[in-house]
Amino acid sequence: MGARTGKQYLEEIDKTPREVWYGGEKITYGITKHPAFKGIAQTMAELYDLQHDPELIDIMTYISSKTGERVGTSFLMPKKREDLVKRTTMMKIWADYSGGMLGRTPDYLNSALMAMASAANFFGKNERINFAENIINYYEYVRENDLLLTHTLINPQVNRSVGPSKQVDPFIAARIVEKNSEGVIIRGARMLATFPLADEILVFPSTVLRSGQDDVPYAMAFALSVSTPGLKFICRESFSHESKFDHPLASRFDEQDAVVVFDDVLVPWERIFILEDPEKCNLYSDVTNAVVFMAHQSLVREIAKCEFVLGLATLMAETIGIDQFHHVQEKIAEIIMITETMKAFLVASEANAKMSEWGILTPDKTFLNAARNLWPRVSHRLNEIIRQLGASGLMTIPPESIMVSEARKYVDKYLQAKLANAEERLKLFKLAWDFVGSSFGSRQDLYEYFFFGDPVRMASNLYNWYNKELLKERIKKFLQKVEK
Ligand SMILES: Cc1cc2nc3c(=O)[nH]c(=O)nc-3n(C[C@H](O)[C@H](O)[C@H](O)COP(=O)(O)OP(=O)(O)OC[C@H]3O[C@@H](n4cnc5c(N)ncnc54)[C@H](O)[C@@H]3O)c2cc1C
Known part of the structure; x- marks a missing residue:
């Protein structure tokens, strides 16, 4: 087939x-x-x-x-x-x-x-x-x-x-x-x-x-x-x-x-x-590199999500005219930082790809491991920023049927925005609410946190797996040079 x-x-x-x-x-x-x-x-x-x-x-x-x-x-x-x-x-x-x-x-x-x-x-x-x-x-x-x-x-x-x-x-x-x-x-x-x-x-x-x-x-x-x-x-x-x-x-x-x-x-x-x-x-997940290829796919998806949120946040800010405020720019810049960090993990993991013992060109696990540990910690921040930018706009989103009711004139007047008519603004803010606040949005938030397992135990695994010996030696040498 x-x-x-x-x-x-x-x-x-x-x-x-x-x-x-x-x-x-x-x-x-x-x-x-x-x-x-x-x-x-x-x-x-x-x-x-x-x-x-x-x-x-x-x-x-x-x-x-x-x-x-x-x-x-x-x-x-x-x-x-x-x-x-x-x-x-x-x-x-x-x-x-x-x-x-x-x-x-x-x-x-x-x-x-x-x-x-x-x-x-x-x-x-x-x-x-x-x-x-x-x-x-x-x-x-x-x-x-x-x-x-x-x-x-x-x-x-x-x-x-x-x-x-x-x-x-x-x-x-x-x-x-x-x-x-x-x-x-x-x-x-x-x-x-x-x-x-x-x-x-x-x-x-x-x-x-x-x-x-x-x-x-x-x-x-x-x-x-x-x-x-x-x-x-x-x-x-x-x-x-x-x-x-x-x-x-x-x-x-x-x-x-x-x-x-x-x-x-x-x-x-x-x-x-x-x-x-x-x-x-x-052993199976590590030895076969199943975890590496799953983390690689997840990272690509997470980048897509970061980019989606970046577009959404920017459009929301411009639509209601808050984009010139420094703290709004700072928050959107934070989404840029998260997005580009995730992209950098992907580029690095692929640039450092090596043939595995099984003859498969395998992205570098160190970068992917760091990415999958970082994601549960930063993904929630994306939601938080959308909430902070949207504020009460995330609640003033009456159901679609209002658009064919006699109340439409109020919607058109009071829910318009600097750069959008009421219908356009409703669509945008409903999207934002579905992302951060609806049952769907809450599940997304939980999903991102637990997607790859319990982040607490994953972090312990990272701690135990990561080779820290050389770095400890460097500090010891540094301390030898410290005069009494
Ligand atoms: C939306 C969603 C979709 C999912 N989809 C899938 C799926 O398709 N397939 C699948 O297999 N799984 C799926 N999962 C499950 C996911 O893998 C688990 O949520 C994750 O592994 C954590 O396990 P748990 O939920 O049983 O939490 P628990 O292990 O019950 O942990 C609950 C709390 O107790 C703490 N805790 C529990 N035990 C320990 C311990 N030994 N040491 C330290 N802390 C501990 C945890 O840190 C956590 O805070 C999904 C989860 C969600 C939320």
Whole structure:
């Protein structure tokens, strides 16, 4: 099949049965037409269509050496600098389409899968399963069918003071129940998977597992079709809305988040990549460079978001005539600093790219690690600045229907702005509110903070991983020269 069109994506998703719970409603077929999901489904279809835009096709796709078909560029294993540039350009086109609001565009997990397949030997084999072969076959299957993946990493937030085996019930966190001739049976749950409109779900470990016997049944990595019997998605309330005018972001970009339940789900042997191996679970992301390629994709998206906010802030300031105030300029300059810092991380990570032990040209992890640690700390500041600039303008945004009421004359008079009529100003400030204050905006803020995991533990990892020895030596030498 190769790179899908939007129509192919929608048809495939609708005809694939799944068990998605939206409140008390069970959705099996036709999820892309459901009011809670149709906005994001349509957006995803538009992204897929960009792969077939005659002006973009050479960036968005490449020719698969296996089938001769065009496949998505995020599957490309970079061997040379131009490949990295092509990947980045492609990712930026998708990220710009939503102003960086979408965390689960297909390139995010395709990048991880590409890295893991390139490092297939890491997964090895045992007497029964060839894990290395499984990951390569799975990568090729996803690439050639242009499937959309979601993933679920963390265990339910029941009691974080103890590990999964010490919870009130050892089957709260998803774990192996038994093995049979067809595969492994999984029971329990994972806390979250964004985007239940995917074709497939990756179930990988994230939190560090101890290598004791207790953790062994939880130590696994596998992939499943979302239509696998027993697999259930329990969604939160949708933030989507019909009106694009009132909710310019939520109406199109609410990705939805769901608890994932495994009710004795059979995982076929050929879909298992790690089994009962805590050590491999703890190492896979770093050793295969999956984390590097995910961080690389995320950084491109974060830059798109920074640029979106910079444009938004500038337009708001000019529209209501506050752009000449020094503190307003200072705040917008702060967005410029954040934007250019994130861009510098990207440039540096690519300039310093090296061939990995797996033969893949890999962006420099140090810069990407710094970027993914900095982002949760600065992304909230972007929201804060929009709030500070918008002030009460973020609240004087009556619903669209007022524009066809007799009250319109008041709106036209009192909600006009220095550089915009009332309708233009409403559109702009509704966009700002959807970004910083609506349910959609609040979720974005939370998402950016926890996107790559808990920032506190990520910072500890950075502290422990970063080589500080030379710097300590330099200080010691410096101190030797200090006279008493
Ligand atoms: C909008 C959104 C979408 C998401 N989408 C996905 C997804 O698609 N797939 C997926 O797998 N995950 C997803 N996540 C989950 C994300 O990976 C987690 O939020 C993140 O890893 C933090 O874990 P947690 O939420 O369980 O927080 P917890 O681990 O429960 O932490 C809660 C608080 O307690 C503190 N804490 C807990 N344990 C410790 C500890 N051992 N040491 C120090 N401090 C601790 C934390 O610092 C934090 O402040 C999403 C999260 C959000 C908010």
